[in-house]
Every structure is written in C-alpha cells, then in structure tokens.
Amino acid sequence: MFEFGSMQDRDAVEAEMSWEARDKPSTLYQMLERTARAFPDRPAASFQITSGPTDPKETVTWQQMLDRSCQAANLFRSLGIGENDVVAFLLPNSNETIYTLMGGGIAGIVNPINPLLDAEQVAGILKETGAKVLVTLRAFPKSEVAQLANEAVAMAPNVKTVLEIDLNKYLKPPKSWIVPLVRPKNPVKHNAKVLDFVAEMKRQNTTLDFEDKTDDRVAAYFHTGGTTGTPKVAQHKYSGLVYNGWLGANLLFDEEDVIICPLPLFHVFAVHVIWMACLMSGAHFVHPTPAGYRGDGVFDNFWKLIERYKVSFMISVPTAFAALMQRPVDADVSSLKTAFSGSAPLPIELYNRFVEATGVNIVEGYGLTEATCLVSCNPPTGAKKVGSVGVPFPYTDVKILTCDDAGTVLKEHGVDEVGEICLTNPGVVTGATYTEEAKNNGLFAQGTHLRTGDLGRLDEDGYLWITGRAKDLIIRGGHNIDPAEIEEVLAGHEAVAMVGAIGQPDSYAGELPCAYVELVGGAQVTSEELMAFAKENIHEKAALPKHIEILDELPKTAVGKVFKPDLRKSAIARIYDKALTEAGHAAYVAEVLDDKKRGLVARLQATGEVDHNAVKQCLGEFTRPFEWMD
Template sequence: MARFASLEDIKTIEREMPWPESQPAVTLYEMLTNTKNTHGDLNAISFQLFSGPNDPAETLTWTEYHTRVTQAANLFRSLGVGPTDTVAYILPNCNEAAVTLLGGAVAGIANPVNPLLDAEQIGSILRETNAKVVVSLKAFPKTDVAQKVAEAVALAPNVETVLEVDLLGYLTGVKKLIVPLLRPKNPVSHKAKVLSFNAECARQPGELTFEDVREDRVACYFHTGGTTGMPKVAQHTYSGMIYNGWIGHTLLFTEKDTVICPLPLFHVFACHVILMAMIASGAHVVFPTPQGYRGEGVFDNFWKLVERWQVTFIITVPTAIAAMMQRPVDADISSVKTAFSGSAPLPVELFRRFEKATGVTLIEGYGLTEATCLVSCNPVEGEKKIGSVGATFPHTKVKILTQTADELVECGVDVVGEICIDSPGVLPGRTYTETEKNRDLYYYDTFLRTGDLGRIDGDGYLWITGRAKDLIIRGGHNIDPAEIEEALAGHEAVAFAGAIGQPDAFAGELPCVYVELIDGAEITEDALLAYAKVHIHER
C-alpha cells in the first residue's frame, strides 16, 4: 500500500503510478484471476442469513469465488448473453448477488436493481437496459421480491430467462424443514422461462468457455433514480470499476484485512468501492443478512459481529451510525482500524459521538454513481478535517465551477460552486444510457457536473455544502439545509435531522426539519425550536 497522509502523497502516487499505465488489469475477469492465483486459499466473501454472532455463514475463498463467477458467466453466455446484452439482478445481499455482478459483467453487462422498488419501477429499468436475463429470488417467507419481479418481468417482454436464487440453501436444522411448508405462492403471467440459478450454474464448467476479450467496454448499468418517474441508468466501464478497486488496494486494503459491509449489493458503494477493492487486494468482505443494515438484529448484534469476524474496516453511512450510537459497544472491537462513511454528508456531532463511543477513527469520503463512485476521502494517516470529504484520489480532478450570466468561472479558495469531476470513472458524453440525459452534463467536455455544491479550502480539502436542487429558497434567499441539520444534530436528544423546503404562499418556501430522537429521549417541540433559534444562524 502507498502512504496516504497528505496531498503531497497523492501527487507522489500520481508521479510514480501513472494512469492508465498502473491499471492492474484490462478486464474484471483478469483482475479476479490474478487475485485467485495470488490469494486463492484466503477468504473472499462471507454471507450470513441471520444476524446472530454465532449464526451459520457461507464463506467463499478466492478460488471458490472465481469458480462460481466463471460458471455464472458461462451460464449467461449459454443463454445468449453477449458483450452488449444485459443480465439484471434483483436480489437482497447474498453470495449469489456478488457472483451475478461479476459473472454478468464478464459475459455481458450486469445491471443491479434495487429490490425495494415497486414492480412498475423495476419493469421500467428492465426495459431501459433491455435485460435479456434476470436473476432474482425464489419465493421465500417474509419477502415479496419474487412476486414483484414476476410482475415486473411481465412488463418487460425483452426478458427471456429468469434464474431463481433459493435462500433455503442458507438454512440449517428445523428451519430448513419448515420453510418449504411456509413458502408463499408466486403465480407468473410472463412468458420467460424460469430456472434455478444454482442448479444451472452447477452444470457449467469451471473454465471460461469463451474468450475474455482484453478491451475496455461498458460492463455495468446502475440506476440512479426510480423512486419517482423514469430512472436514469448510468454506464460503467471495466476501466472505471478497476480504478475503484485500484484505489482501495493502493490506499486502504491488503489481503490481511476483513471488511464488514452491511450495504446493499445494488449500490455502487458496496459493488465498486468495496467489492472491487476486495478483488484488487485479496481482502475479505462480510455481508450480514440479506437486508444489510436493515436486517433484523443487525444493529443489536453489530459489535458482536465485528468481534466474530475480527473486522479491520467498518463500512457505513450516516443513518447507520446514528442507529449504532443508540446502542452500547458491547464487544471487543480492538481489531478495527478504521470506519469509512459515505453516501451522504455526516453531521459533525454524529462524527464526534462515534469516535468517542468506539475509539475508532472515522473517515468520511465522497463519490457518486455517475462517476463510477470514488472521488475523495480524508487521508487515512494524515489530517482529517471533520465535515470535509477530504482530498481527491490520485488521477481524479475536481473543479468548483459557477456559471455567471456571461461566462463559466472557476471558483477561488473557499468559494462555493458546483462540484465538477474528471476521473477514470467518468465516461464523457456517455454517462447515461439515454443520449438526451447527457445534454448539458459536462463542463469543458470532460468535467461531470455533479449537482452538488461545495468548496475547496486552502489546504486542498473538498467540502460539500449541499445539493443545488436541495437549496431552500425563501423569498429569493438561498438557505442550505445542511446548516439546519448540523445545528439540530448537536442536541443531545437528537439522533438525526433532515431539513427540507415546505411550500409557502408568501415566501415560496419555508425551512422545515424532521428529527429522529435517540431511544429513550424526550423533548418538546418548543424546546427544540428554542434550541434552533440559538444555534441556527441563518435567519
């Protein structure tokens, strides 16, 4: 690993490891094969269906994971998936999801889809990506994923095959006998053929049956919307995904690390920042429960899981940190070196609570789906500025730009503007599958407009100040929701705060804030308003 303590270290890495000359592989399969050859007997991926620290888990070594990915890729190719065809998966976390991501990207284009979306939204994504094969759950108690996917496939006539993953394989003892009796019905109206994912994979050879062409290409589709209306689908290339893995291996992880990642395998944070870094480094990743942090008992058992797996890195997000801080640290977590938080801005007070309660160094970083994720993070060994998302990674360029009436202006030190990115993860002109959605998405042809507002300080650290579209505009005056949220998060009774603009006939919008209290805390609305008047300086 390279030293990462300052901006000078980043410059040194850029000089000594130029890109793309330092790219460790051309394709994902090549990178995975290299790791299998070097670290084949080491643990690669572990998944446990339940959250208990003594519950059964399935662990794949790098050799076993490589074989499973190869078989899945062979299966997809046998089903007619070529380099430009799509394999979508709508799965909760499980080893099959990690296998499908890589296998789909080796044979064609992998398309992770959020299983929490409704059937109509899933169907629209399957149509947009022209998915030929779908991998999803076989009907299982306490989840409606199989039923939603059956309905979604009926809305996407392009889907030819549905491969079902049966979570029954992760059960043991009495539960394994009872679940088949409780399995819900799943009548289908689509015309796609339905097969067993694991049974069909097992029939495939453990050697790749087709050539892994050593050239860069689009290998993943990730949707960035879908909660309302039509989603945007971002395109990711081999080189962008491998860049994420290279960053993780170069700056953070070695084959001696164990990472706990209760984030979903339909999100770039888990797929690119973590899984690609595991493949590049040979480190071990643990996925607890199908729902990750949402899984039953995960927060109650979290620290015991850290002790069980001797975790060295914790991967988390602000909402999960808020939940953790409502529970005691009830296990030996001395193995942990660092916790990494991303996906959303982390309130300063929550940051301080976490480090005080755990004694673990917390690093905040920044990335986005459109840039194949990684952009920046606070140095692992150097100065960590609380509230900042740190220094940009090697070979990533960030400009803070603002469009005036006359020209495009690059902002000076500490001047807020739009964060724009040029990196190996940015695909200029082709970020989204729909050409129209790429219009006006770039400055200077290659700098992706993120829509995030931010500034760069005198030391070169990046600070996110909000979203351009999230600004609360009261009577023509811009109010940053982050200022309200940070202030209220400082109250001892508040676990988390979220501010929005509420429509107002006179002012246009008025600030409105929702708060989640710490378990057992009590406070009145009047008391919070009084606190806000003192601590929120925006008027």
Template sequence: MPVRLASKASLPGETVDSMMAMCFGLLYGPQLRQRPGCGLARSGCCNRRRFPPTASRRKTGSCAPASLPAGPAAQAWPIARMPMTSPTPSSGRSAPPDRIDRLPVRHRADLAERETVPLAQRLSHMRSTFDVFDVAAERWPSRTAISHLPDGDPAEAAIDITYATLRDRIVQAANLFGSLGLGADDCVVYLLPIVPEAHYCIWGAQAICRVAAINHYLEPAQMAELLKALDATVIVTASPSLAPDLWAKVAPLLPTLPGVRATFLVGGAAGAAPGGTRDFAEALAGQPTVPRFAPVPDPERVAACFHTGGTTGTPKIAQLNHRSLVVNSWMLGEMFDMQPSDVVVCGLPLFHVNGVVVTGLAVFMSGARVLLSGRNGFRNPALLPNFWKLVERFRVTTFSGVPTVYAALLNVPLGGADITSLRFGICGAAPMPVETFNRFEKATGIRLLEGFGMTETTACASVNPRDGERRVGERRVGSVGLPVPYTRMKTVLLDADGAYVRDADTDEIGVVAIQGPHLIPGYRDARHNAGLWLPGEWLNTGDLGRQDADGYFWLCGRAKDLIIRGGHNIDPSMIEETLARHPDVALAAAVGQPDAYAGELPVAYVTLRPGATADAEALKAFARSHVTERAAAPAWVECIDTMPVTAVGKIFKPALRKRAIERALRELFDAASLPVVAVRVQDDPQHGVVALAHFDTEAQCRQAEELAGTLTVKVRCTLAERTTRQTTTPPGTR
C-alpha cells in the same frame, strides 16, 4: 528474413496447441495463465475457438504530472482517458503477497507521488473486472474471499468461500450467460438481497455483457419501468423461499417482459423452481469452471448499470465501464491501505455502488475478506444490536455505513466486546453531522473517514487520509477529504443557465466538478446527459462546496434538488407529482428538511386551489397512501399562500429549504423545552446557509448548540437583542 507460415494440417497437433497457447498468451496474458485446474494447463489452449483472431492494442501513457501546484489550480490539470494494456510475456507475476506495499496517504503531496507512475502501468494486468478475480484466485487461492451469514447472526455458522471457488463460480456464471447467446449489448438484471450468488451474477455477467442492479425495495410498477428501460435479457432474482416479498413483486412482471430469455432463482430448493424459471445453483453446476468466453476486448465497454435519483418518468440509468470499476477499486485500496488480512463488513445493499465497489470489488482486488452480514444488511433489525459481537468474532477491520448507521450504533453498548481489530469506519452517501461524528469516535474509539462520491464517479471521488495503526494521516472533521489518486476536483461558478463562468477561488463556494478515469461515460438515455458535463470533460456533480488552501473539500449543500434520506436518494418530483394529483392542490414542492437521525426528511409545501377544503393533515395522508416509494412519504405537508418563484416563474426551492430548516430547529428546541426567542436562516459565504437562533440566557445558548450539532446545517446561537424578541409565525402559513 522471410517467415514461412505453415497450415495447421502440416503440423502435429501438439505443436499447433503450443503455438496457439503462446500466441494467446501474448495477446491475453492476464486472462490465460497456466495453473492447476485451468483448461490451458491441461490442453495448451483455453477454448481457443471462441477467441477472436486479434486483440485491441493501445499505447500506454501518463495521465498526471509529477507534482501538483498549490491552491485550487492544482485540480485543474487535464487528465486523459487511460488505456490499460496487457503486460509483456516476460513481465511474469510476483509470489503471492501476504501484504501489499502501499505508499502513505497523509496529504496532497503523497497523492502526487503516486501519480508519477502512469495509471496504465499500475493496472496493465487488469483490463476488465473479471481479471480482478482471475488475478486474486492465482495469488490467494485458499484465502477466504466471502464469509456469508445468512441471517446476520454473529453466532451462526458462516459459509466461507475461497478466492479459487469464487473465481470458479464467476466463470460458471459467465459461461451460463454466454450459453444463452448473450453478447455485449444484452443485459442481465439482478434483484437480489445480500447473498454470495449476487457476486457470482454481477461479475460473471460483466464478462459477457452488461449487468444491471434494481432496488428490490421499489414498488412493482417502478421495477417494470426499469426492466424495460434496461432492455433486460436475463433476470436473476430471489426464490419464493429466500425472499417471498420480493418474489411476490417480481413474479407478476415476468409475463409482461417478452424480451427476457431466462429467469433464474436464487435460494430455492433443488428442483422446486416455479414454472418458467430455473434454479440458479443448478444452472451454474451444469457449467465448466474453464472459461468459454473471450476476454473483454475494450476496457471502455459498459459493464454495469445503476439507476440513480428519480424513479418516475424516464429512469436515469448511469453506465459504468470496466475501466471505471477497476480504477476506482484500486484507488480505494490505496486510500484505505487495504490488505489481504482485512475483514470488511458489507451491510449496504448490492444494488448500490457502495456495496458493489467499496465493500466489494475494492476488497477482492486486495485479497481481503468480505463479510456478508445477512440478506438485508444494516436493514436487518438483528444486526446492529449485535454488531460489536460480529466485529469481535470475525476480527472486522473496517466497514462502510451511512450516517444513520453510525447514529444507531451510538445506542448499542459495546458490552465488553473486543473491537480493537477495527482500523476505521467509512462514512459516505450523505453528510455526517459533526456532533454525531465526534460522539461516535468518543464512545467507540473508532476513527471515521468521511468521503464523497456518487454513482457517476463509480463510487468514491474523495476521502480523508486514512488514520490508524498502519498510517497516520491528517483528517479534517467535517470535510470530505482529498481527491483519490489520478482524480482532479475543483469548484466552479455557473450562471443561471448552468453554463461555466470561472473557477472558484480558495474557500469560495461553487459547484463541485470532477475529472478522472473513473467517471461514467454518460447515462443510458442520452437526454439525461444535458448539463452533466462542463467544458474539458468535467463532471458537474450538482453539489455545492469549497476547497481550502490545502486541497480539502467541504460540502455546503446541493445545487440539485435530490433529497437524501439515510443515504437513500429520493427524487422530489415523486412527491410533487403525487400531491399534484389531489384535486385541491395548485402547486407542490418537496425539499429535504435536516434531521438528526436520517440526515434529511422529505417535506412538502403546497398552495391550494380556490375553494379547496383539504388541510395539511389530509394532504399528508393522501401523499403517504399514494406515493410509489415508502421512503418518499413526506414527514409533513405545509399549506402556504404563495409559492416562492424565480423571475421566470420556476419554484425557488432555496427559500423553501430555509423555511424547512427553521421549522426543524423550532421543533428540535420545543422538544427539549428550550424557549427560543427567534430563528432566522440566511445565506453564508462559507457554509452556504447558516441558522441564527436567539435565546435569553447563555446556558440556553450552550444547550441549543449541543442539540443543533446533531443536524447537518450550521447553527449559531446567541443572546437575543430587543429587536429580535419576537416569535412570529412565518407569513403565509396556515
């Protein structure tokens, strides 16, 4: 039958409000919910003038088969981009749960069981990252979302922030950025330590536009380059009183950025913001806690930008959309059995996806508590010595750290602290030496779950099945586990030009490729996308690995040249370009040398120009004084006669890495007064490369194997044969 439409003028105001509220409820169910404190509950419509007349509607479909076939081919299923639609008005919401029911994660079959339900159906109520906080505030309004220890001291009073308050601050931040006229193409850049205001900024900005993180430990010139590459519109940074060193770097840059409309400072005294800036807390207080912004219309809209790899030349900036952030956070909750009762330490910086997602959004999605452990997190010299006290006081259940954190904690005695609340530790960002892994578990009794991920996968792509009091899963020490739900991983063989040749066989080393709904759509500068994708929308990670018969992945090295020092990514070109500026240097190449503490240390090889007078020590000093990032300063520089090159004249870094491994082992054995007869590094079909060390006695072999276990390279120690009894210096060294 025909429907008669009435104009607003012909209807009572209450009727119009009711009809509009009903319509917006149909279109934006997750965003508009009637609860105390919400403008919709009071007026029948939440800022109705700002909402668009229509909403994007997509069909819901499945992206995964009901089961996975055996072997490497199990990871080759195509996976479609998943729409995330709003629930129907009749779906309603369940009562606030104290526990989230999750299926076990023990092996690949458990993941396949999850994938029988379309991902879009699981996350139909979350189209954007803001929805995570809207839902959490409704389900757990009085639960503590964040406990903040400004100085990271376990004895200091914590600042607790409930989910209701967190949601309100995020809304105020979004309203603030919206009031400046920001839209989807604008960018809020934050340079902040680990403080609650960083979360207000991150998630509030994403409701309006893009948000971008900049590593605040970088030098000013690098910061300026990134700010320009990001087209920064608003800057949120630390006040002179909160972080004087950071402000000293940022302040001189502000006059050089004409596109920046406003700069907000966090942590300053009221009314004390320097000229040209505004106090962030005061600005938030002036905004309502009722949204004055429309819901994010498309889950594929870019939400966040993180710079990765190199910071010289044109920055490589990865773009993450709302879908990838929400999906990967849900995946992590499933893999870790995250519950509202969990307490998770955030010790990694909030300019890194680990801090933002693994110990951020994934925790908030589960109604758990994030413990902000001081402005500098694990970099705070007072935190690690008191870490076990922190665990005892707050009943911490898990934390995420890089191998250097776990190595440092090995030197911290428990001191009688009760750490029985800890379910497990999460390790990523760099490979964990098996010896460190085993020593940590033996000393603390804490299970470690090692995983693999990168900014390009939002955060996590694979992880070992969880293990502990709630679920029992099969961990394989040394592996990076199984792909997270709705994700496909495989290893592939590429030709010399990086083109796909074929899928690798079981236990055959190849380049790790990933396919899933949590991958980045690409880099901000499209030129950086060259080589990023393989046929079928598979992400080329650049990492070498193998997949065993049960679907577990084992990393064997990196095809790319990135150096990872304690979880910190270093572009070798930063070192190479610095050394190349020295007048005596002809060629320079930087690689990572295995290190027991940092995982890798940057080292450099150079060839000199004719008539050069500089030696290795002089070049090392030159590099250390001129490199733009402290972590990139080479541990040593070695002068060689001839640089190894490929047939087309490119520097052949695998040969240099082998040389660095040999040097690292010799230094390790020399420091222990362990006489080694010979060391040789060679290619290996299973481990990528293997170091062979020869000794005179079996006792020396056993001692050497124990020492070498602290490195990430595979080492085999054997008795020396007569033919190996030589300790010659590698040719071409001086």
C-alpha cells in the same frame, strides 16, 4: 500501498507515473483471476442469513470465487448474453448475488436493481437496459422480492429467462424443513423461461468457455435514486471498476484486512467502493443477512460480529452510525482500525459520539453513481477534517464551477468559494454517462468535467467540503439558504439522531425553511424545545426553520440517505391544507405526485361544494401546482 495523508501525497502518486502507464488489470475477470492466483485459499466472502454471532455462515475462498464466477459467466453466455447484452438482478445480499454480479459483468453488462422499487420502476429499468436475463429470488417467507420480479417481468417482455435463487440453502434443519411448507404462492404471470440459478450454474465449467477480451467496454448499468417514474441509468466501464478497486487496494486495504459491509449489493458504495477493493487486494468481504443493516438483529449483534470475524474496517452510512450509537459496544472490537462513512454527510456530533464510544476514527468519503463512485476521502494517514469529504483521490481532477444549463462555464471559483462540484477521473464515462442520450445534455462542464449537482468548496489544503445539493437549496425570496446549515445545528442536539431540512411553500417568500427530525431511541424533546435550540444556534436569521416536526422515523433510501422528496410532499400537503382550511374551502390534499414536467403536484379532493375559482386564487399564491382528482 501508497502513503495517502495529504494533497502532497496524492500529487506524488500522480507524479510517479500516469494512470495509463500503471500495471493493472483491464477487465473484471483479470481482477479476479490475479487475486485468486495470489491468494487461492484465503477467504474472499462470508455470508450468514441470520445475524447471530454464532449462527451458521458460508465462507468462500478466492479460488472458489473465481470458479463460481466463471460458471455464472458461462451460464449467461449459454443464455445468449454477449458483451453488449444485459443481465439484470433483483436480489438481496447473498454469495450468489456476488456470483451474479461477477458473472454478469464478465459475460456482458450486469444491471443491479433495487428491490425496494415498485414493479413499474423495475420494469422501466428492465426495458431501458433491454435486459435479456433476470436473476432473482425464489418465493421465500417474509420477502416480496420474488413477487415483485414476477410483476415486473410481466411488463418487460424483453426478459427471456428468469433465474431463481432459493435462500433456503443457507438454513439448517428444522428451519430448512419448514420453508417448503410456508413458501408463498407466486403463480407465473409472464412468458419468460424460469430456471434454478444454482442448479444451472453447477452444470457449467469452472474456467471461461469464451475469450475475455481486454478492450475497455461498458460492463455495468447502475440506476440512480428516483422518486416516481424510471430512475436514470448510468453506464460503468471496466476502466471505472478497475480504478475504484485500485484505489481501495493501494490506499486502504490489503489481503490481511477484513471488511464488514452490510450495505446492499445493488448500490455503488458496496459494489464499486468495497467489493472491487476486496477484489483487487484480496481482503475478506463480510456481508451479514440478506437485508444488510436492515436485517433482523444486525444492529443488536453488530459489535459481536466485529469480534467474530476480527473485522478491521467497518463500512456504514450516517443513519446506521446513529442506530449503532444507541447500543452499547458489548464485544471485543480491538481488531477494528477504521470506520468508513459514505452516502451522506456525517453530522459532527455523531462523529464525536462514535469516536468516544469505540476509540475508532471515521473516514468520510464522497462518490456518486455517475462517476462509478469514488471521488475523495479523508486521508487515512493524514489530518481528518471532520465535516469535509477529504482530498480528491489520485487521478481525480475536481473543479468548483458555475455553469449555465448547457454546461458552459461562467466562473471557476477559487479557494473556499462555493460553486458546483465538477470532476473527471477514470470512472467518469465522458459524454455518455446515462443510457438515455437526452439526459446527458448539459451534464458536462467544458465537455470534460461531470457536473455533480452538489455544491461545495475546496479549502487551502485541497480538502473538499460539500455545502449542499444544488437542487436542495432553499430559496427564500431570492435568498439562497443551504439546508446543511440547519441540519448541522439540529443534529448537535443530544436528543436528535437525524435531520432533514427542506423549503416549505410560502405565498410570500416562495419558500421558507422547515425541518423534520428523528430522535435518538428513548429520547424525549418537544418541537418547541428544538425550535428554541435552533434560535440559539442558527446565526443566519433567514435560515431559522419556521416549522420543526418530529417523526418516528425519517424516510430514507436503501443506503440510509434522508429521502427529501417525501419530506417535500409532506410539507406541501401541510401548507396547502392549512391554506384551504383557513379560507373555508371544503377540500384537502389527497396526495402529492412527482410529475416529470411540472415537478411536485398537489392533487386535491373535495369534501363538499367547492368554489373552484376561489380555490385557484387561494393556492395560486404558491409556486407549486395543483390539480383536482377525478
């Protein structure tokens, strides 16, 4: 493994030899075959369907992982999947999910899909990628995945085969006897052929029936997060998968490590950052429950699971860290060396709580779907600047730029100057990040560096600091306010678990800052008390929130990010309803929709006689559009 404690160490790795000259596998199959040959009997992956520290688990070795991944790849080829064809999966976590991921990427292009999307969004992705095969669940108690797949495939006639996985295989009697009796009905609504994934896979050879060509090619499609409509789909090549795995295997993990990763296998964090690193290093990948951190009892049993598997690395996101800090460390966690946090900035106060409770440092990292993920992390063996996302990885070039809409560079910023984070590395598919060509317009600065849309700066030591999201800026009367300033202060209150700050509509300033807060379990505090705390600690007067609202739970994405579009919708409805009421109009905001052309649009419902011109004058003082419901 390389020493990675500073920019100097990072530069030394690059100076040693070029990325192209390094001895590394070229394909997903080569990554797996090398590790299986080196560590055939070592554990590759462990899964348990329930979260108890003594509950049944299934562990597969690296040789078994190779065998089953080859069987899955052969199965997909038998169903007409070539190198340019797509195998999609709509699945919770399980070992079969990994076989699907591996087999799909070896045989063709694998396309994981978030099962928390709605049927129209899933169908949109299936049609956008032209998927021929979908792997999903067989109907299972307390799960809607099979029903979702059924609805989506009915709207995506390009899917010719549906392969079903039955999670009942992971249960023991008497639970396994009960499932067939209570299994939900799910009558087929589409014309695709439905087959049993495990039964069909077992018929296949455990060695590849086809040549594993070593040319670099697109091997995966991962969609980005979306509000409404079809999310954008990013293309990932073998070279990007290898790069992410190589980084983890050479800078973080080796075959002796055990990594617990209760994150979804439809997301780049779990797949490219963690699984690919295990794939390259031979480390043991542990993923409890189909729903990961969302699974019943996972937080309550988490420290005991650390003890059970002798975990050395835990992988998490800020929302999960916040939940864990509401529970005592009730097990032997002496095996734990490091915690890795990604997906969203980690509040300093939450970092301090975790270190105090566990004695383990958190390494913050930064990545994005458009770059096949990894960009930077706080060096494991060097100075950890809490709040930064650390040093760019070897072979990653980060620039802080200001560009116009076409990607023309207007300014390259110096040390500690804030601008847009732009980057290139082996994970960036230059010029063709998204499957839809039009969405690549203006995406690259200088034609080479991916524009992330994140605002940030590089300090004098080369550490990268994210200061906000370009589209998240609160623009108050032409004054730019970074929501991170508000979030960082409020997150420092002892009663606060998570914060989301946004701009609420204002008839005068355009936007005014407001904040939504989720409290620590059992904590009690009022909005007025939080406002007083904000006044004491937010030094920029313009950034002081005009409204603080406490929610039982902030809306979040599947990987734990605060989902700000929902907060913006709530703010629009609140402000517009107040304006309508104060003006005496018999109408209210029934819903706020995300229109592709107009952005967020308030839809009004009349409750009596309405003067439409007067309403138009009233709400016309705000920048966000509105329309009447039919």
